[in-house]
Structure formats: structure tokens, C-alpha cells
Amino acid sequence: MTTTASNAGPAQRNASDADPREALRQAGIDVRPIPRAADETPAGLRRSVGQRETPLIFSGLSDGWAARQAWSPERLRETHGQREVTALMGLPADGVLYPKDQKLYERTLSFAEFIDAMLAADADSPCYLAYQRASELLDLSDCDFTSLLGAPDRHGSDTRLWIGSSGTRSMLHSDLKDNLFCQIWGTKTVTLLPWRDSRAAYPFPDNLVNSQIDVAHPDVARHPLLRDVTFYSATVGPGDIVFIPRGCWHDIRSHTPSVSVNHWFGPSQNFGEYLALLGRLGPSYWHRTAMDFIEHGLRGRSEETRFFFSPPSTGKRLYDALRTGNFSEGNDPST
Template sequence: MKLDLQNIPRVRGISKEAFQRDYFVPQKPVIFEDLTQNWPAYQKWNFEYFREKAGDIKVPLYDSQPAKGRENSHGPAMKIKFSEYIDILEKGPSDLRMFFFNLLQNCPELVNDFQYPDLGVKFFKKLPVLFVGGAGSKVVMHYDMDLANNFHFNFTGKKKVLLYPPDQTGFLYKVPYSIVSMEIIDMDDPDLQTYPALSRARGFEARLGHGEGLFIPSKWWHFIKYETPSLSITLRSLPRSPKKIAEVLNNLLFMRNYDNLMRKLQGQKWIDHKNKMAIRKTHRHAGIDK
């Protein structure tokens, strides 16, 4: 058994009309090969540039350890200067990652290095976020709680991305009261004997190089592996339909708070219970007797 993955289409010179018609409205992923080539970031964004411009800023770093016991969520493993983090990345593989780092708040000068592409999309311009990872680091399969449409632009390295549309959720071992798959599953090398439903999910695979961008539609699942040290910026477009806005509010106001409350009350027992539910529900959906 192996994962059922298709390549994501690649485009160059796409018009906003074609993007809206072929990808945004039908909510299909696409890789932009040339959207960033006129950005200053295309020439400038490497680790030495960030060492110069943001090296003294203290940044929170996250590792691959899941939240345990009564922790609300997995907090930072450490907080160090950006320059010290770059030193770590340049020494070799590391699972330390910078996650959802607000560029506008922390490095406003760098906002001049990129542009919001003219794709007929209303961007949420208060939240351009930076993601940085060491070689071999991975991001667990998840979708975004705010259901944003994401435009993810990669620089200074290579990364692998797996995507699954919302209608494949039933095969992905979604953990109840969360927006993640089971954290024990490594989607880069999944154990399909233990988690056989994954082989029935129909997904997509992309590899992003310097300057390439990926459109991740709202509520699409994504797993990311940093194949080399790299940094990326994500520009976000928030949902506007009443149905999705209602779902976002439910995620933020009910689901997250209920999950945190149960973690405090039951600790690891709650986490173990959710994982068992994830396996049971997924196998029932897939018709697997196991």
C-alpha cells in the first residue's frame, strides 16, 4: 500500500480571471512558478539577509513534541535571537521551527520586500506570517482553524507539501475537537498497516523551490516537510461566506475552549481518548474492520 497522490498543476503568467475561474472559485490548489520574481524578496531573502535585518529579534521556536497531559497546546521549546536560530539551521538537520511569526509586527521593514498579488482576492493585510524550518522538520497534517485561503511563498530552500481536500477528511484520522490528524502519524512515511485508511485518501503532492508559491484553499489539509532549511511567507484571505464564518466562530469559541477545558480536567486521559475515537471513526468511515 502507498499514498494516493497526484501532482499539483503549475502555472506561469496566470491572469486573475484565469486564477479565479480555474482555482479560487472551484477551490483547487495550484503552484505559481513566477509570481515572486519581481519582488525584492526574490533576490534578497536568504538567511544572511534575515541575520542582518532581524538577527537581534527574539523568536519563539517549536519542536516536534506534541502537547501532553494538561497542556492547552504545545508551547515554544525555546526563545532565542533569530541570528542564533540561523546558526542552528546552518549546522545541520533540526526539528526547530518558527511558526506563524507576524512580519508586520516584528519586522515591518521587511513588508516592503513582497507584494500582495493581483489575483482578484481580498487579502487580510494585517497578518503576513513567516514560517522557518530546519532540514527534516515536519508540520503535522492539519487545516487552519480560521479556514483562510493561504498563499504560501517559499524562499531559500526546498519543501514538500501534501494536500488533501475537505471531502477526504474521513480517511485522515482527524482527532475530535481539533483541526489536526493524529500527531503520531508521520505523513512522510506513514505506517499503512496500522493506519490503512490513509491509502484510500486521494491527495496531492507538491515540491516548492525558491520563489515558488502554493495556493492552499480554505479547509484543505496540509502536511509540510522542510527538505532543506527554508523560510516562507504566507499571505491569507479570510472566508467571507456566512457558513464558513459560523464554522470559524465555532472553532474559536467552542471547540478550542472545550478541548482546553477537558485537557485541564483529564490530562493525558483525554488525549488518549480522542486518539482512540479518531481511529474508531476513521475505520468505520472507511469500512475497515480492525
């Protein structure tokens, strides 16, 4: 996959790299707090999920989870330190894209070695055990999502683990499914942009679910639609759960060493919504989608992985949709 945006970052880091809210405000972009739920109960969460109108923060719903104690770095070192893991080490501190293929950052080491490295890492060279299926490493029953959402439905669900140093970043992107992002240990900033404002996210021409925007370094001269939208942002700590409706763009970055878990659930965003967005984005996107349809669909050529856990290109996903009926093949975490 060849991208068109520069990966160049600023020569020096500043506080907004960890917390983008001030950077957005200084650029004249409207940024408001993520609303807190009025009813912070499982029933209130289920109602919010059913309405799917807005992201919300819930506090206290995970207070009884075993993970809140069992998944601290010290306990994980004691209980799972001998396990072998593959983590991303020495990640770049700036830029939207990796300057080299993601596989080149991967290193296999013991969980104890990773935890020690994570606690000691400098924010200029973060490390991340990311997108790890929680059930493959830890006891998933330590997180009781069934008590919050009820039994899994026919659409499937998936729970992923995110353990990393200060300075880790999941750059602005959009997911297919509804998402509960749960902070277990440490603090992170979550910054959101509604799906209805997807044009202002300036997706990459070859990938509709990854944004060219670095919310810590917004450039309204280059991306003028940012002037007309509202971002929502909050710092979350242990016990906070953020409901992120499917399609909602989100950027998540750590202030401290951190342990988080997220849970995808419910039906995926449908093919028509992406086609409608593609139609609004214009000819340059249509041309790129056609090229990738041919190269990575019909010809089956492999794609680079320079996005954070790169999904297939839009053209490849369109090819999959026409071939199998599933626009989400290869990008649905629950399959």
C-alpha cells in the first residue's frame, strides 16, 4: 500500500503530544469534553448502546472486575512473566504513518522483559503490546463484559489488550463495531470525531478508516474542514469506560505506562455507509480505490503495513465485498 501523506513530524515534542486538546484549541478547532453518562449503571450503558447517538464515559462499572488488581504491571510480571509475547519496540514518537513496515518494530521477548521495558521506556521511543487478544494471554473472565452488555449476540465480539509505555499512540481511525474502551491502569487521552464528520477526518485516499490528521499537530490550512467540526476529548483513568459508537473516529494516546482493554461488539458498519463516504470524498479517492481493487484484489499483491495495525485498503475491501459479500473481511476483529 502506497500512501500520499508525509510522515514528517516536528523536530521537538511538546506537552500537546500527550494531550492534544490544547493543540486543537490553539488551532481554532472546537473541542469539548466527552459527555459523562447520567446513568452509570449496566442498564444505562445498554440504553446508550441501543440509542447509539453519542460517545459517553461511564465510571465505576469495572470496580468489581478482577482485572483492576490482577492486571497491574507488577501482578502481571509475577503471574505471567514467563509467557512469550511479541511487542512493538522503539516506535516513532511523531508522524501519522510508521516510517517503515510495522513488522520491523516487532520483537519477541518474555512478558516480564516487556513490562520492565514498558515501565522504563522514554516517551520519545515508546513500546506497545497492542491489539493482543486478551483471551490468548490472560484470563478473559477478569473482565465481566457479559454483566454490562448481556450475552454475546450473533454478530460476535472480541476483546483486545493494550499494554504500553508513556507516549503510545493509536492515531485517529474508525472501527467497524461499537466499542467499549476500558482503562485498567494508568491514564490516557481519548479524542473523538463523530462519523458524520468523516470528510473532516481526511481519510487516506487508499484507506477510508485511517485519518491523515494528527490531532496533536492539526493543520487547518492544509485541512480546512477542521474549522467546521467539533472534537470530543477526555483524559481517562482506572475504572473509566468510554462507549465509542461504531464509525466514530478516535485517537488514543498514553500519558503514563498504561494497561487498557477494549471490547468490540454488535453488528458491523455496513457496506453502504462506506460507499456513501467514498462518494462524498471525490474523484481522487475513486481513482485510488480502483487502482487498489486491481492491484490488491484482482492481482492479489500484498500491501504494506505502515498504518497502526493496517486494515486492508478500500479497494481490496471493495473486491472482497463483491467476491464474498463481506466488506469487512480481514478487518472484523471478531472473525
